[in-house]
Amino acid sequence: MKFQKICVLGLGYIGLPTASTLAAHGFKVLGVDINPHVIETLQNGNVHIHEPGLRTVVESALNSGNLTVSSQPEEADAFLIAVPTPFYEDGYGEYDGRKFRLADMRAVTSATEAILPCLRKGNLVVLESTSPPRTTVDLVTPILERSGLKAGIDFFLCYSPERVLPLDMAVDIARGAIDKCRADGYRTTVAIIDAAGNLKLSARDDGTSPHTVEVARKKAYTALIYRRPSMDTAKAWATQVPPPSIEGTIALGGGFPIRAGDQVVGAIGVSGAPGQDKDEACANAGLAAVAARLK
Numbered sequence: 001m002k003f004q005k006i007c008v009l010g011l012g013y014i015g016l017p018t019a020s021t022l023a024a025h026g027f028k029v030l031g032v033d034i035n036p037h038v039i040e041t042l043q044n045g046n047v048h049i050h051e052p053g054l055r056t057v058v059e060s061a062l063n064s065g066n067l068t069v070s071s072q073p074e075e076a077d078a079f080l081i082a083v084p085t086p087f088y089e090d091g092y093g094e095y096d097g098r099k100f101r102l103a104d105m106r107a108v109t110s111a112t113e114a115i116l117p118c119l120r121k122g123n124l125v126v127l128e129s130t131s132p133p134r135t136t137v138d139l140v141t142p143i144l145e146r147s148g149l150k151a152g153i154d155f156f157l158c159y160s161p162e163r164v165l166p167l168d169m170a171v172d173i174a175r176g177a178i179d180k181c182r183a184d185g186y187r188t189t190v191a192i193i194d195a196a197g198n199l200k201l202s203a204r205d206d207g208t209s210p211h212t213v214e215v216a217r218k219k220a221y222t223a224l225i226y227r228r229p230s231m232d233t234a235k236a237w238a239t240q241v242p243p244p245s246i247e248g249t250i251a252l253g254g255g256f257p258i259r260a261g262d263q264v265v266g267a268i269g270v271s272g273a274p275g276q277d278k279d280e281a282c283a284n285a286g287l288a289a290v291a292a293r294l295k
C-alpha cells in the first residue's frame, strides 16, 4: 500500500502532533477540524494547544506546505480519526451486573459520516479515538459501507487507540498530588515516569528531604514494573524472605500505575508525607485530577 495523501480528522492533542509528524516525513496531510477557531488559528500559523515542542513541529509542517487544514475532508489515501470520545457526565450502562459510564461517540459518528463521500477503493481508515469494544465493527463499518464498498475487501479499516502520557498531563497529575498534600498540611516530592520507566518529571516541594526524590521515583518504578500499587507489592513481599525484588524497586506504598483505558502509560510515586497511606492519598488525588482524560 502506498500513501501520498493522509487526512487527519480532529486536530487536538492527538491529531495535531500526528498530522504534523506525518507532514514532516513528507506526506501530504490535510488536517480537518469542525472548530472554526482551530482552523483559523492554524491557518494564521499559530497553535491552539500547549504541548512542549509542538509549536516547532506544527510550524515547520505548515511552512513546508505538506500540512494544510480545512473544515471538510477530501479524497485521500488514508483517513485517521482522532476526535474526542468523552464519558457522559451521567450516562451509565450495565454489563454483568456492573455499572459502567457510557462514552459519547457522536464525534466519531460525525467524523466517519464526513469521510463517507470521500471514501475510495483501496483507502485505509484508522480509528484512533479511545473507543468502547466493537466500535469499529458496530459503528464505523456500517457508516462507511453505505458507500457500497466493503470493509476488509474494498477498503481497510483498523482501530489503533493512542496511548500516551503527555508532559502536560504529568504536570497536572503532579500538581493535583502536591495540592492535596499541602491541603493536608505536609510537603512531598512527586515523581512521574513513562511506560518505559524514564523520568517524566520530578517535583520536590519546598522543604522536603532530598532522599524523597529517589524514593518517589522508586515507588513509581515499583508500581510500573508490577502493574499495581507499590503498597500491594510491599505487602506481598512482607511475607517472603528474602523479598523477590527487581533492582530499582522499593517496598513502600505511595506508587501507582497510571492507566489510560486498560493500558499502563506510566506511574506516579509520592514520598515525604508522614505515612505511606498519606503519600497514597496524594498520589490518588493527582490521578483523580486527570481521571476524565485517562480513559
Ligand SMILES: NC(=O)c1ccc[n+]([C@@H]2O[C@H](COP(=O)([O-])OP(=O)(O)OC[C@H]3O[C@@H](n4cnc5c(N)ncnc54)[C@H](O)[C@@H]3O)[C@@H](O)[C@H]2O)c1
Residues within 6 Å of the ligand: 009, 010, 011, 012, 013, 014, 015, 032, 033, 034, 035, 038, 082, 083, 084, 085, 107, 108, 110, 111, 128, 129, 130, 131, 161, 162, 163, 164, 165, 166, 260, 265, 295
Ligand atoms: N493517553 C491516551 O491514551 C490518550 C491521550 C489523549 C487522547 N486520547 C484519545 O484520543 C482522542 C482525541 O483526544 P484529544 O486529546 O486529541 O482530543 P482534543 O479534545 O484535544 O481534540 C479533539 C479535536 O477534534 C475536533 N473534533 C470534534 N469533532 C470532530 C469532527 N466530527 N470532525 C473533525 N474534528 C472534530 C475538536 O474540535 C478538537 O479540536 C480521544 O478519543 C481521546 O480519548 C488518548
